Amino acid sequence: MDINQLIASRVLALREARQLSLTALAERSGVSRSNISLIERGESSATATVLDKLAGALGVTLASLFEAGEDAPAAPSPLSTADTQAVWTDPASGYVRRQLSPAARSPLQLVEVIFPPGQRVAYDQVRREADTYQQVWLLEGTMDISAGDGSWRLHPGDCLAFREDQPITYANPGAVPARYLVGLVTLPFA
Known part of the structure; x- marks a missing residue:
């Protein structure tokens, strides 16, 4: 699809x-x-x-x-092959998002992002029906990430963890694309 x-x-x-x-x-x-x-x-x-x-x-x-909805046909596969992973490009910034995780339900989702140089995306987080935690592991390039009142510059190998219940900004200050892995875990509120 x-x-x-x-x-x-x-x-x-x-x-x-x-x-x-x-x-x-x-x-x-x-x-x-x-x-x-x-x-x-x-x-x-x-x-x-x-x-x-x-x-x-x-x-x-x-x-x-x-992700495919609850009404998706058949039981979701626990395998996500590279040729079936959903790839989306943000029309505003040009960042490319690849959904790595299989459709099988799991509290952990993995996403690969390639973020163009000189681009910035800001999210004004809204309260959700669940608590979502994110970790960003930078593989290539440089990224500036701010979450709430915190601000960090990431270099290859750096990993940043934060909750998604706050304004978050991603920016690539470098001259080359940044590539990173995002791990998301969503837990229902207790």
């Missing part, structure tokens, strides 16, 4: 499961009703910032918008 179609079906399914109208989701997310409609029809490639706003308003993680 095309990545934009996968995102489209997930946003629509999540909105319907929560019994939200397009107008209600637009009010919750700050994303226009027409933009949400285009995304749900697979006619628009939303930016990472827009997808994050929708995920927050739907009470899920951004990563969950790249």
